[in-house]
Amino acid sequence: MASNTLIQKILAKHIVGECSHVAGEPVAIRIDQTLTQDATGTMAYLELEAMGVKKVATELSVSYVDHNMMQNGPENRNDHLYLQSIAASRGIRFSRPGNGICHQLHLERFGIPGKTLLGSDSHTPTGGGIGMMAIGAGGLDVALAMAGQPFRMAYPKIIGVKLTGKLRPWVAAKDVILKMLSILTTKGNVGCMVEYFGEGVSTLTVPQRATITNMGAELGVTCSVFPSDGMTKAFLEAQGRGDSWVELTAEPNAEYDKLIEIDLGTLEELAACPSSPDNIKTVAELSGIKVGQCIIGSCTNSSYRDLMMVAAMLKGRKIHPDVTLAIAPGSRQVLEMLSRNGALADIISAGARILEAGCGPCIGQGQSPANETVTLRTFNRNFPGRTGTKGDQSYLVSPEVAAAAALTGTFTAPSALGIEYPEINDPEEFLIDDSMIIEPPADGEGIEIIRKPTIGKPPVNTALPADLSGVALIKTPDKTSTDDIMPAGIHLKHRSNIPEYAKVVFERFNEAGKPTFAQRAMAARDEGKAGFIIGRDSYGQGSSREHAAICPMYLGVKAVIAMAIERIHAANLVNFGIIPLIFVDRADYDAIAEGDSIQISDVRKALENREEIVAVVNGSKQIRLKYNLTDEDIRIILAGGRLNLR
Ligand code: MIC
Numbered sequence: 001m002a003s004n005t006l007i008q009k010i011l012a013k014h015i016v017g018e019c020s021h022v023a024g025e026p027v028a029i030r031i032d033q034t035l036t037q038d039a040t041g042t043m044a045y046l047e048l049e050a051m052g053v054k055k056v057a058t059e060l061s062v063s064y065v066d067h068n069m070m071q072n073g074p075e076n077r078n079d080h081l082y083l084q085s086i087a088a089s090r091g092i093r094f095s096r097p098g099n100g101i102c103h104q105l106h107l108e109r110f111g112i113p114g115k116t117l118l119g120s121d122s123h124t125p126t127g128g129g130i131g132m133m134a135i136g137a138g139g140l141d142v143a144l145a146m147a148g149q150p151f152r153m154a155y156p157k158i159i160g161v162k163l164t165g166k167l168r169p170w171v172a173a174k175d176v177i178l179k180m181l182s183i184l185t186t187k188g189n190v191g192c193m194v195e196y197f198g199e200g201v202s203t204l205t206v207p208q209r210a211t212i213t214n215m216g217a218e219l220g221v222t223c224s225v226f227p228s229d230g231m232t233k234a235f236l237e238a239q240g241r242g243d244s245w246v247e248l249t250a251e252p253n254a255e256y257d258k259l260i261e262i263d264l265g266t267l268e269e270l271a272a273c274p275s276s277p278d279n280i281k282t283v284a285e286l287s288g289i290k291v292g293q294c295i296i297g298s299c300t301n302s303s304y305r306d307l308m309m310v311a312a313m314l315k316g317r318k319i320h321p322d323v324t325l326a327i328a329p330g331s332r333q334v335l336e337m338l339s340r341n342g343a344l345a346d347i348i349s350a351g352a353r354i355l356e357a358g359c360g361p362c363i364g365q366g367q368s369p370a371n372e373t374v375t376l377r378t379f380n381r382n383f384p385g386r387t388g389t390k391g392d393q394s395y396l397v398s399p400e401v402a403a404a405a406a407l408t409g410t411f412t413a414p415s416a417l418g419i420e421y422p423e424i425n426d427p428e429e430f431l432i433d434d435s436m437i438i439e440p441p442a443d444g445e446g447i448e449i450i451r452k453p454t455i456g457k458p459p460v461n462t463a464l465p466a467d468l469s470g471v472a473l474i475k476t477p478d479k480t481s482t483d484d485i486m487p488a489g490i491h492l493k494h495r496s497n498i499p500e501y502a503k504v505v506f507e508r509f510n511e512a513g514k515p516t517f518a519q520r521a522m523a524a525r526d527e528g529k530a531g532f533i534i535g536r537d538s539y540g541q542g543s544s545r546e547h548a549a550i551c552p553m554y555l556g557v558k559a560v561i562a563m564a565i566e567r568i569h570a571a572n573l574v575n576f577g578i579i580p581l582i583f584v585d586r587a588d589y590d591a592i593a594e595g596d597s598i599q600i601s602d603v604r605k606a607l608e609n610r611e612e613i614v615a616v617v618n619g620s621k622q623i624r625l626k627y628n629l630t631d632e633d634i635r636i637i638l639a640g641g642r643l644n645l646r
């Protein structure tokens with residue numbers, strides 16, 4: 001059992017009510033700050049309104065616009081206008097489109113060591129780079145936190161990661177987290193938090209640490225936290241926020257549930273190969289593979305240092321004629337600094353295409369690669385099809401490796417370029433201009449909420465019936481991500497319109513000429529049958545999008561039966577009244593086929609009495625199912641979702 005860790009110290013200051021301090025047991029924590037982004041935020045604020053909340057109860061809540069910015073049709077801008085007006089009316093700061101990506105901006109302008117942050121985006125743990133306990137959750141959970149309710153989770157197992165040594169030239173923070181992914185993989189880390197310590201920590205700047213904590217999301221851990229030390233102080237001072245600094249470290253005798261040691265000095269350049277963030281190879285192994293596209297950006301890797309490094313590598317050179325290079329800066333602060341110091345000119349002159357500060361191609365908003373093209377991205381996810389191209393070959397790499405490939409047209413270790421290693425340091429003062437962040441008025445009562453026609457309502461489920469009788473609508477493979485369940489890309493603009501968005505549930509698994517998942521689900525629903533989804537391991541990994549629960553719910557899905565379900569997705573299922581069930585015997589996955597009938601008699605009673613659930617497949621085969629639900633979760637499911645409990 002872990003003791004005296006930094007994570008425990010932060011938890012101790014935030015625990016509300018009773019806590020057994022036993023890993024896996026429920027714990028509730030007070031949330032100091034929240035963040036939302038537009039693609040999840042519209043629904044979160046509609047939910048906040050549905051709860052009747054007039055003013056947020058947090059120390060700070062910020063609403064960012066960074067995902068849906070293409071404005072192909074009126075939907076995106078309709079969302080922005082709703083978000084801006086609801087923010088003003090409820091006491092929330094509003095970051096305007098073009099200001100940058102929520103996680104990078106929050107780190108730069110608002111993060112405070114030792115505070116808790118809940119965000120409706122799975123990469124909220126980026127804030128751990130500055131010593132925050134920053135956790136991603138579904139929009140409804142963030143709305144509840146804004147309403148002043150504590151956040152409920154399982155008391156964590158704490159993985160300690162001891163960093164020693166110092167990164168060698170050309171080896172980047174990205175390689176540290178890719179190494180972590182090679183060790184821990186994306187599976188099996190639900191309920192864990194990661195804490196970094198050791199003398200290697202002090203060699204990493206806050207943005208480098210944030211690259212590491214950001215991609216902790218891909219490990220499936222709840223959050224990752226770095227100590228707050230001299231580096232943290234320097235970063236906060238350079239952001240003009242030195243007074244927010246406090247020192248935070250684990251006790252010297254801290255003990256962890258699991259210990260990993262990484263000597264930074266032994267790491268080399270790595271890449272996550274298609275199509276999973278834990279499919280790690282060294283760049284040396286991949287060397288020579290032809291590359292057609294490089295993109296540098298996202299909340300993982302578009303800090304000042306990252307883009308200055310790229311600018312230094314590109315300066316006076318031209319990109320390879322067979323490669324396109326796009327740069328999406330993480331924040332306007334970085335973009336403006338680069339434009340003032342001339343680095344942007346070096347990037348432009350090399351042939352790069354400059355995108356606006358936002359998520360952009362990371363969420364399939366443009367820049368889809370050609371078919372059969374290797375694309376190198378400094379992002380955090382390379383799930384199949386996330387680029388917008390079916391059968392994509394997307395590799396996740398550091399900015400250094402992406403820039404090297406842009407110059408040579410092949411996978412190339414940057415050290416092999418023969419360029420002198422540019423020593424880039426963060427500035428002593430960042431350029432500070434918060435004019436794109438709108439402060440809410442002291443009294444938002446009279447503010448008119450702008451609701452254009454594409455702003456819908458959160459759909460509400462019905463109470464769980466006594467028995468469930470229905471059909472297995474789909475069987476999905478291992479590691480089915482929320483991108484598989486609810487694709488983003490060209491469909492992202494329908495986030496505020498559930499009937500429209502629900503049409504593409506499981507689109508990736510639809511077969512040409514056959515009814516789509518949505519059509520099959522609606523047909524079953526209209527015959528009064530309950531829909532079941534059958535999943536394998538790590539079902540629902542990736543994004544926090546609660547639409548991966550809301551849209552299936554809208555289509556009549558009543559339960560997901562899987563070998564394992566990821567934390568945020570399981571919580572979203574509960575919030576919308578879908579039962580997350582786990583096979584007692586994993587082999588039973590094979591006992592169900594798509595289209596089979598499934599009957600669960602007395603399901604309400606079983607949940608109320610906390611008894612094992614037995615499903616009967618095709619009228620004969622019995623399958624035992626378990627669940628990891630708190631009493632509160634069960635109350636929510638019985639009611640048909642959180643919004644029915646008002
Ligand atoms: C993502 O990276 O997949 C997203 C888009 O940022 C999501 C949120 C969303 O689906 O809106 C996330 O990571 O939670």
Ligand code: SF4
Nearest residue numbers: 123298299359362363
């Ligand atoms: Fe945006 Fe990509 Fe970061 Fe998600 S992972 S918040 S889409 S930049």
